[in-house]
Amino acid sequence: MVSVICTLRHHSDEVSCCAFSPSLLATCSGDKTLRVYKAQDFSELPFSPLSGHDYGVHCCCFTSCGSYLVSCSTDGSAMMWSSCTGEVAAVLQHPGRSPLRVCALTPDSSLLLAGACDGTVALWDLPSNTLRRCTAVSEASVVACCFSPCGHMFVTGCTYGDLKLWDVDVSLLHAKKDAHDLGVTCCNFAFQFKVDGCCVMFRLASCGQDSQLKIWIVSQREGAACVMKLLHTLTSQSAPVLSCAFSSDGDLVVSGSVDKSVAIYDVNLGTLLHTLRRHDRYVTAVALSPTMPWIATGSMDRTVNVWRIGDGGDGRTAPESRQTVCQGRKLPGYSRLLLADWSEGDVQTWLREEGLEELVSVFKANNIDGPELSQLNRETVAELGIESLGLRGRLLRKIKDLKAEQSGTEAPDEFLCPVSRELMKDPVIASDGYSYERESIESWIRGKNKTSPMTNLPLQTTLLTPNRSLKMAITRWKSSQ
The missing domain is CATH 3.30.40.10 (Zinc/RING finger domain, C3HC4 (zinc finger))
Structure with a gap:
């Protein structure tokens, strides 16, 4: 079972990335900010949001110990923030001031890599914050990059669709032309790797504009060239796949798509376990907690959903799951575009999500569905027998916000x-x-x-x-x- 445990609605523009540390969740957005939450209860930290970038923030990641948060932006800079205070620890500028689309850290956080729109990658030594090199790796924008779990190599993906494997001196080890037709969008290594004699094998996930998620085996034998072999091509999503991430144990891979869905796969079998539908627009970001059974998904609808893998015990409806290719049921509430389509159960779920649990029994007794909810006003709310004036006011404000959200009044x-x-x-x-x-x-x-x-x-x-x-x-x- 997979169920939503909370929805974060603090960003004022599309969410571009989510990242977990052992104790925190960070999100970043086109609104130029990052937001930081406790992973225990997803309350926002006092110093959040973090503001310092001049333009939209595209990517963020935590150092291995979680002490620092790194972000990169269209403004051509990567910034390091203290996870304890929110203070800026360093500002690293791309030598050509080219917009930075993606960033990644080695597992020991000794190196920071950032991919730029001019086809270069910039590599900095941390914590000295000195530029190690800035090298052209593609003729197209570098939109994806990640380090191997050993930290001795990294992969880049570009808008032309190529995946390239490099060592930390930015020497090319292997190139996979046209790995994704129309362009790569994201790539990530699993944390685990296998050693078979003198051969080391890693698992790499990549996704792209071809609506596919691919799992690769990257192997390197001592004294021999690196090899990339395709293990699975996963095609359950019907539109470009924008983001992907492995679980901490490497058994699951999660992806987000333009078709507004989140897919969860069994990596070993290459089978679909869950399809989650809770976002109203493209799912641009996915992340999995290294210590808790949480998945965070960010979207162009400006929200971040946090999901629990396993039996959450909170009674919420969750998608059906099987170890075969399947389609999860639509979740209630926000997954539906029109309030007029909501059932009584959807309304009750919405009440719980908005912190109005005490009204569930009242609404259930009065058989209030979506159309009825949309017609409630001061007089009819009073007729329901809700004695608390403050509670009636909160309910009416929530209904007003909900109707405004669904009225399509956001600027195109x-x-x-x-x-x-x-x-x-x-x-x-x-x-x-x-x-x-x-x-x-x-x-x-x-x-x-x-x-x-x-x-x-x-x-x-x-x-x-x-x-x-x-x-x-x-x-x-x-x-x-």
């Missing part, structure tokens, strides 16, 4: 600046053909970034053209809200 993506992820006031068209908020793209160019924030190709000119039609569309949309 095309109205948001790709750099700041904020609603544009003065949209302009750059020479790359994309529209940006004038202030954001001018600041980008002034910062010596003469490449497109979207394509990383050189801007042919810094001339900006007002996008009047887009400005009018935004104005009309705002007036309709």
